[in-house]
Structures are given as C-alpha cells and as structure tokens.
Amino acid sequence: MKSVALRAAAVFTHPAPPHDFISLFNPLSSARQMRGVVSAVRAETTQSTTIAFRPGQGWSPHDAGQWARIGVEIDGVRQWRSYSLSAAAGQDPEITVTACGKVSSHLAHHTRVGDVFFLAPPQGDFVLPSGPRPLLMLTAGSGITPVMSMIRTLIPRRNDADVVLLHSARTRESALFCDELANLSARHPGLHVVHRITSEQGRIDLSSTADLDAICPDWRSRKTYVCGPTDMLDAATQLWHDADLPESLTVERFAVATLPAVPGTGGRITFERSDREVESDGATTLLEVGEEAGILMPSGCRMGICRTCLTPLLSGQVRDLRTGEIHSNEGDLIQTCISAAAGDCHLDR
Amino acid sequence: MTIAPETTTPDVRVAIPSSKKRTGVLPTTGAPLVRPDAAAHLDDAQVAALGAELDAIRDEVIAARGADDAAYIRRMIRIARTLDVSGRIALAVSKSRTGWLAGTGAIALGKVLENMEIGHNVLHGQWDWMRDPDIHSTTWEWDFVAPARGWQHTHNDIHHTWTNVLGKDRDVGYNILRVDHQQPWKPRDIANPVVNLMLAPLFEWGIASYDLEWDMVGAGVKSKEDFKSDLNALKQKAIRQVLKDYIASPAAGMFFGNSFKRGLAGTVSANMIRNIWAHSVIFCGHFPDGVDVFTEEMIDGETRGDWYIRQMLGSANLSGSRLFHILTGNLSHQIEHHCFPDLPSNRYIEVAPRLREVCDRYGLPYTTGPLPKQLFQTWKKICQLALPDENRWETMKSAYLPKMFKRSAAASAAAVG
Numbered sequence: 001m002k003s004v005a006l007r008a009a010a011v012f013t014h015p016a017p018p019h020d021f022i023s024l025f026n027p028l029s030s031a032r033q034m035r036g037v038v039s040a041v042r043a044e045t046t047q048s049t050t051i052a053f054r055p056g057q058g059w060s061p062h063d064a065g066q067w068a069r070i071g072v073e074i075d076g077v078r079q080w081r082s083y084s085l086s087a088a089a090g091q092d093p094e095i096t097v098t099a100c101g102k103v104s105s106h107l108a109h110h111t112r113v114g115d116v117f118f119l120a121p122p123q124g125d126f127v128l129p130s131g132p133r134p135l136l137m138l139t140a141g142s143g144i145t146p147v148m149s150m151i152r153t154l155i156p157r158r159n160d161a162d163v164v165l166l167h168s169a170r171t172r173e174s175a176l177f178c179d180e181l182a183n184l185s186a187r188h189p190g191l192h193v194v195h196r197i198t199s200e201q202g203r204i205d206l207s208s209t210a211d212l213d214a215i216c217p218d219w220r221s222r223k224t225y226v227c228g229p230t231d232m233l234d235a236a237t238q239l240w241h242d243a244d245l246p247e248s249l250t251v252e253r254f255a256v257a258t259l260p261a262v263p264g265t266g267g268r269i270t271f272e273r274s275d276r277e278v279e280s281d282g283a284t285t286l287l288e289v290g291e292e293a294g295i296l297m298p299s300g301c302r303m304g305i306c307r308t309c310l311t312p313l314l315s316g317q318v319r320d321l322r323t324g325e326i327h328s329n330e331g332d333l334i335q336t337c338i339s340a341a342a343g344d345c346h347l348d349r
Numbered sequence: 350m351t352i353a354p355e356t357t358t359p360d361v362r363v364a365i366p367s368s369k370k371r372t373g374v375l376p377t378t379g380a381p382l383v384r385p386d387a388a389a390h391l392d393d394a395q396v397a398a399l400g401a402e403l404d405a406i407r408d409e410v411i412a413a414r415g416a417d418d419a420a421y422i423r424r425m426i427r428i429a430r431t432l433d434v435s436g437r438i439a440l441a442v443s444k445s446r447t448g449w450l451a452g453t454g455a456i457a458l459g460k461v462l463e464n465m466e467i468g469h470n471v472l473h474g475q476w477d478w479m480r481d482p483d484i485h486s487t488t489w490e491w492d493f494v495a496p497a498r499g500w501q502h503t504h505n506d507i508h509h510t511w512t513n514v515l516g517k518d519r520d521v522g523y524n525i526l527r528v529d530h531q532q533p534w535k536p537r538d539i540a541n542p543v544v545n546l547m548l549a550p551l552f553e554w555g556i557a558s559y560d561l562e563w564d565m566v567g568a569g570v571k572s573k574e575d576f577k578s579d580l581n582a583l584k585q586k587a588i589r590q591v592l593k594d595y596i597a598s599p600a601a602g603m604f605f606g607n608s609f610k611r612g613l614a615g616t617v618s619a620n621m622i623r624n625i626w627a628h629s630v631i632f633c634g635h636f637p638d639g640v641d642v643f644t645e646e647m648i649d650g651e652t653r654g655d656w657y658i659r660q661m662l663g664s665a666n667l668s669g670s671r672l673f674h675i676l677t678g679n680l681s682h683q684i685e686h687h688c689f690p691d692l693p694s695n696r697y698i699e700v701a702p703r704l705r706e707v708c709d710r711y712g713l714p715y716t717t718g719p720l721p722k723q724l725f726q727t728w729k730k731i732c733q734l735a736l737p738d739e740n741r742w743e744t745m746k747s748a749y750l751p752k753m754f755k756r757s758a759a760a761s762a763a764a765v766g
Contacts, residue, residue: 011589011592011593011597012437012593012597012598012601014492014589014590014592014593015490015491015492015586015589015590016430016490016492020430020483021430021434024427024430024431024434030483032482032483032488033481033482033483073416073419073479075414075415075416076414076415076416076417076418076419076420076478076479077419077478077479077480078479078480078481273487274487275506291480294474294477294478294480295477296477296480296482296485296487296488
C-alpha cells in the first residue's frame with residue numbers, strides 16, 4: 001500500500017524521488033542516504049560524550065560489539081568515521097566518542113539533540129560467543145566502547161555470566177563508564193572489574209604472562225576480547241599466539257596498520273568519470289585523495305574490511321598500504337580506503 | 350591575368366569537436382599566436398600575472414567555503430520544492446482566478462529556481478565539495494526535459510571549454526542562429542528572429558534536442574549507437590516530464606472538480622514562463638554588444654591567463670538586486686561563472702567587484718548592464734544578422750537572386766546604355 005502511494009507520488013515529484021519532498025517535513029527521509037536524529041547527548045568525562053540517536057528506515061538492530069559508520073557535516077563537508085555502538089543490543093544505538101581528531105572532537109563537543117547523522121547499517125564480528133563461556137575483556141581508552149555494549153547486554157540478562165573486565169585508562173578522570181561499571185559489578189557477582197590507571201601504575205605488560213597471571217590467573221580458560229591501541233592489540237596477539245591459544249582471542253582493530261610510505265611512489269591519479277586529475281603522494285589513500293577533490297567516492301569502514309569502496313582500476317598501479325602489494329591489472333577492483341597511487345593511475349570514478 | 354589562390358575558410362557554422370583534447374591544466378607561461386584585440390596591449394608577463402591573480406581569488410573562495418554555503422544551497426532546494434508542491438496543490442484545489450495565478454506563479458518560480466540556481470550550478474559540480482550524495486553533480490537530475498548527463502557534456506564540457514570560439518562553441522545560438530558577423534550568412538538566417546522567438550517558449554525542448562547532437566551524427570563524429578542511447582534517455586525523461594506536468598497535474602485538479610484544461614493551462618504557462626526567462630538570461634550571457642568571439646587559431650597555445658581573458662571578453666553580466674541574481678541562477682554573473690564555473694554560485698556576488706577591478710586595472714572590458722538593455726541588444730543583433738552584411742550584399746545578390754531578375758536587370762541596364 002505504501003509503495004503504491006509512493007509510486008503515485010513519484011509521478012508528481014519526478015525527477016526527484018518522493019522522499020526528497022517528504023524530507024521537507026521529516027529530516028529522516030532520504031532516498032539515497034540513511035539518516036538518524038540525535039535523541040540524547042550526555043557527557044561521560046570532560047573529553048568523552050555519549051550520543052544516542054534514532055535511526056530512520058534501513059537500519060538493522062545491532063549486535064553487542066558491532067560498529068557503524070557515522071557521517072556528520074563539519075563546515076559543510078560530510079565526514080565519515082566508524083564508531084562502536086556502546087548501547088546494549090536491542091536498545092536504540094548510542095556511540096561514546098572521545099575527542100581526538102577532527103571528527104571525534106566535533107562529535108564530542110558540538111553535537112546537539114535534533115542533529116541529523118548520516119548512517120550505514122551496523123557491521124562487524126567483534127560479538128559475543130554463541131554459548132556461555134567465561135570471558136576476559138582487555139580494553140584501553142575508548143576501546144571499552146564495544147565491550148561496554150557486550151557487558152550491558154550480557155550481565156543483566158544472564159545470572160551465570162562470568163566476565164572479567166581489565167580496563168586501562170591514563171587517569172581516573174578519563175576512565176569511561178566508571179560509575180555504571182561499579183554499579184553493575186556491585187549488583188552482579190558475575191562481573192569483576194579491574195581498573196588500571198596507567199599514569200600511576202604503568203601499562204599492563206603483555207610481553208610476558210606475569211601481569212595477566214597476577215590480575216586474572218585463569219585467563220587461559222577464558223574467551224578474551226581485546227580492543228585498544230594498535231601496540232596493545234599486537235602484543236596481545238603475540239602473547240595468545242605464544243600461549244598456543246590464538247582461537248580464544250578476538251581482536252577489534254580500529255586503526256589500519258599500514259606500511260610506511262616509500263618515497264617517490266606517488267603519482268597522478270585520474271578519476272575518469274569525474275574527469276579530474278590529482279597529484280598524490282604514496283601514502284595518502286585513493287579514497288582521501290578523491291574525497292579531497294570533491295569526487296563522490298563510495299566508502300565504508302575506511303579500514304579495508306567491508307569492501308564498499310571497491311573501484312575499478314582502469315590503468316596504472318596502486319599499492320595496498322597494509323601489505324605493500326602492488327595491483328596493476330586493468331579492471332582490478334581496488335579498495336580505495338587502503339590503497340595509494342604507486343605511479344600514475346586511472347580510476348573509474 | 351593572375352588567379353588568386355582560392356582561400357578556403359572553414360565553415361564556422363558546423364562545429365566539429367577538436368581532435369586535440371584540452372585538459373583543465375593550461376600552461377601558466379607562454380603565449381598564443383594572437384591575442385584578441387581587446388587584450389592586444391598586454392604582454393606575456395602581464396597575462397601571466399592576471400592569471401595568477403584570478404587563481405588566487407579562486408583559491409581564497411575555495412578555502413572559505415563552509416557551513417553557511419551548505420545551508421544556502423539546502424535553503425534554495427527547500428524553497429524550490431515547497432514552491433513546486435504548494436503551486437501544484439493550489440492549482441488543483443483552487444477554483445478562483447487568483448488561485449490559478451498563484452499556483453501557476455509558484456510552479457514557475459519553483460522551476461526557475463530548480464533549473465537555474467540549483468540544477469545548473471549543482472550539475473557544474475559547484476556543490477560536490479559537500480560530499481552529499483543528495484546534492485552532487487553525479488546524482489542530480491533536474492526538472493527539465495533535457496537529461497542532466499547529456500547536458501553536462503554539451504554544456505560543461507563543450508561550451509565551457511570552447512567559450513565563444515567560432516566553429517567550436519556549439520552552445521545554443523551558435524548552431525541554429527547567426528549570432529556573429531564572422532559566421533557567413535546563409536539564406537536560412539532570414540528566419541533568425543522567428544527561430545529565436547519560437548525557441549524562447551520551447552527552450553527546454555530546444556536544449557534537449559541540441560544535447561542529442563544530431564548534426565554530429567551526420568558529420569560522422571557521433572556514432573549511431575551513442576545517438577540512439579541519448580535519444581532513449583531523452584524519451585524516457587520526456588515521457589515522465591509530460592506525464593507529470595501535462596497529464597497528472599491537470600488530472601489531479603479534476604479530482605477536486607476543476608477542469609483538465611484549467612490545470613493544463615497552468616502547467617503549460619509555468620513551463621513557458623520558466624523557458625522564456627531562462628532563454629532571456631542565457632542569451633544575455635554571450636550575445637550583447639561588447640562581447641568578443643574568437644577563432645580556433647587564436648586559442649592555440651592559450652595560457653591560463655589567456656583562458657581567463659577569453660572568458661571575460663566572451664561573457665556579459667546582468668546588473669540587478671540580490672533577488673534578481675538568485676532568480677537568474679547567478680548567471681547574471683556570467684563573467685565570474687565562466688572564469689570559475691565550479692565555485693558555489695552564491696559566492697559570485699562577492700567575486701564580481703574584484704574581477705571587475707582586475708579588468709579595469711588591465712584595461713579589459715567588463716560588459717554588464719540591466720536586463721532590458723542587454724536583452725534589447727541581443728535581440729537587435731539577432732535581427733540584424735538575419736540579413737547579410739552590407740559588404741556581402743552584392744555577392745549575395747548575384748549568388749541567390751533568381752537568374753530571371755538578373756537578366757531583366759542586365760536588359761534594362763543595356764537599354765539605358
């Protein structure tokens with residue numbers, strides 16, 4: 001019925017889709033881009049803010065631990081970043097943003113109720129195991145956000161939950177969700193929270209098992225989730241590998257580990273469909289170069305996972321910034337978010 | 350007796366795209382073979398300096414683009430859509446003459462904004478920097494019969510690259526009218542004023558047909574397949590435009606007890622008003638007195654500075670209020686638009702005095718005037734060019750007058766002698 005009405009309306013709104021006219025009244029209506037409207041903003045710390053939003057049509061409810069791409073307009077230009085959804089599964093989505101970098105700072109300090117977000121549906125496989133298992137959550141800084149969603153989902157619902165959260169923050173003031181975690185652990189014996197204030201106690205040393213043995217002696221029997229800075233993830237991966245337990249570790253990476261730029265490997269990127277040519281160095285991604293030039297580039301996670309950004313390479317060669325691999329086959333689909341020009345190249349955009 | 354070698358002048362009425370591909374990056378130093386008369390007093394260094402000055406203005410505006418500009422284009426889109434919807438509702442629901450006038454006016458005004466300040470400028474990529482897929486040159490489709498993609502080719506690519514170059518600029522006018530003395534007169538040019546008079550109310554159909562480049566198929570430049578696919582795109586767009594404006598909208602009025610004819614008269618009028626307005630504004634952009642045309646030889650070796658000069662000499666502005674500028678889609682700032690086709694249109698108004706100052710300082714003309722004056726000049730020119738030039742009149746007479754007249758003229762001359 002609704003689609004019949006929309007089709008009838010499309011006769012009158014042509015060439016724009018009816019959604020473009022409905023958006024005169026409803027800011028969530030769009031035919032091209034999913035949107036959400038900010039429903040609540042609350043400060044977590046001086047630098048961190050939790051933002052709840054009500055997504056429009058097209059959103060799929062998130063699983064605990066998943067992330068979503070959020071687009072926001074800064075100085076008139078749409079910027080996209082990926083954020084973990086910190087709310088429990090089944091609830092309206094929330095993100096907790098710590099001000100570092102242009103987009104996060106803007107979100108943390110300038111978001112108001114009623115603002116419109118641009119959205120892509122939740123994705124990611126940093127999610128709870130299917131069956132009950134004792135868990136160890138190893139987080140640092142804002143790496144706690146996906147884990148917080150897991151804890152909020154799991155703890156109130158399952159009496160048999162057994163979760164150890166080992167969270168590192170630089171100072172007491174910057175530690176996220178302290179009060180809520182204290183409350184939860186007081187009411188639920190299954191949650192055990194250990195705070196590590198690194199400015200006082202130093203970082204957890206993951207180069208040997210000593211620290212873990214001291215804080216969580218049965219860590220080997222637990223399914224472990226780790227989310228935090230890259231060097232922490234790398235150290236944990238190594239440790240669990242050395243302990244012969246690589247399967248019981250799940251890592252969430254939010255920064256792409258890229259190779260250092262090789263000097264002199266940039267080139268002229270020609271965006272054929274847009275008829276635009278841009279000089280670039282060998283370290284800036286094709287996606288960034290294109291976006292800077294005002295070209296509407298498809299993009300997703302911006303870290304080489306989701307493959308939304310695939311764009312045909314028409315000629316020339318590009319370099320995968322993670323592996324150093326060179327792609328030069330005509331017609332190859334290139335992940336523009338993790339590839340840079342390696343000499344002149346032509347893209348079908 | 351010596352026979353003068355026959356000079357073959359290329360037929361500048363048939364514009365064939367150059368085989369040489371011009372890129373956006375022109376050299377900043379060097380010189381073309383000839384500079385236009387109006388710029389002949391400038392040396393290479395001065396032209397290079399002028400180019401650098403205009404580049405600096407452009408960079409400054411690009412750096413200043415921000416949230417206010419984004420809000421501007423969104424506001425325009427909101428206004429245009431609100432006008433269109435409310436106009437259609439008023440036309441369908443109202444029974445009075447005032448209601449008809451208001452509805453028709455609102456639709457016309459909405460269409461003027463949608464085509465000119467929004468469509469034309471979005472399709473130039475002026476708003477691509479926002480990275481908004483709803484307002485982007487690759488996704489926008491306008492409320493105009495000509496499909497946006499085809500228009501982008503003939504307008505952005507051909508017209509803006511070859512501005513006022515005879516034999517290369519195929520913009521409307523050059524290919525169906527005689528708009529400059531350097532175009533050799535042909536008998537069909539007698540119809541110049543009539544063709545233009547008919548083109549005005551049917552402007553969107555003229556543009557649509559022109560975008561098909563049917564003459565290029567005959568010339569062997571455009572393949573039949575490309576032509577067919579363009580024709581198909583036009584058919585689909587045209588069917589939906591006709592369905593919306595001339596069938597569905599009037600039919601919606603019948604639902605409220607109005608006659609189909611009343612609604613149809615409203616939407617036909619609205620489209621005609623928009624067409625005549627667009628035609629008037631656009632023809633004032635390049636054809637009033639004081640605007641130069643160029644030959645292909647003149648732009649060989651063109652530098653960035655020379656390119657700017659050609660845009661300045663080849664375009665003409667319209668003076669008026671802020672509202673007037675918006676209603677012309679800022680094509681009243683044709684000179685600024687041609688120098689900086691992808692800067693946001695709302696910024697032309699602040700660029701204009703700076704560009705004019707540059708023109709004054711370098712001794713270059715800056716053609717501008719109020720709409721009635723510029724429009725009068727344009728029409729005068731089109732009427733005058735309908736007739737062959739005075740010095741050509743004799744040759745034309747001998748070439749085209751029927752032999753009978755010539756014989757009788759010769760006989761009477763002999764009788765007198």
